[in-house]
Amino acid sequence: ISIKDVTIRHGKYGAYVRNCRSVTLENVRFTLCGSDGTANRHDLTGSAAEQAAFWGSASTSNGGAARIQDSEQVHVTGCHVERTLRGLRFQDCGSLDKASLVEGNRINRTLESGIYLASSSTGAKGSVNFKISGNMLSDTFNNGILSVGGASNSIIGNTVSGSANGAIQLWHAVDTEVIGNLG
Numbered sequence: 247i248s249i250k251d252v253t254i255r256h257g258k259y260g261a262y263v264r265n266c267r268s269v270t271l272e273n274v275r276f277t278l279c280g281s282d283g284t285a286n287r288h289d290l291t292g293s294a295a296e297q298a299a300f301w302g303s304a305s306t307s308n309g310g311a312a313r314i315q316d317s318e319q320v321h322v323t324g325c326h327v328e329r330t331l332r333g334l335r336f337q338d339c340g341s342l343d344k345a346s347l348v349e350g351n352r353i354n355r356t357l358e359s360g361i362y363l364a365s366s367s368t369g370a371k372g373s374v375n376f377k378i379s380g381n382m383l384s385d386t387f388n389n390g391i392l393s394v395g396g397a398s399n400s401i402i403g404n405t406v407s408g409s410a411n412g413a414i415q416l417w418h419a420v421d422t423e424v425i426g427n428l429g
Contacts, residue, residue: 249274258309260330266317273324280309280331281357288329288355290385290408297387301357306331310358314339320346320376327353327360333386337364340374342398348376353383353390360386360406365395365418372396372419384408389415390429397421404428 247263253275254260260276263269277283286292287300300306310332314320317339327333333356340346353360360383365372372395379402383390390406393399394417401422406413406429413429416422 258307261312264315268319269317271322275326276311277328283329319344322348325351329355332358333360335362336373338371346376348378351381355385359389359392361391363393393419
């Protein structure tokens, strides 16, 4: 699957791809996916109660920019994510034989994590052999970059500002490098 040089907006997910050998997203702009983009709910100014009410309202659809799941190799480069519910989510992707790359993306004002390496079962699975580098993330609720489970991943040279929780958060990750990030 290859998606390049387009704008995707006003959907539950901008891209939801499962069970593929290879997925490439290049120079894709995702906006208003999983959220209607109400400005004062995406700028970290709302109270916890206001954010919870917005999350549970018809203004969100439990989606986001991209969800890629169970894919052998992933390349996401030069994309721009803005005012979405979730950012870029990769669940149980990658292989030790082929490196995956998430590089040079701009992610702004997400209601959840900006980049998320997810696991279908806490710690037992997750994404492997990902290099997450040179991304600019700002105003992300929860974490800028979140990794749950997975192994042999590298998080290098990213800039994360304005996260509601942590700039970079790891849960149950093994053999993961976190080098030279600014947060």
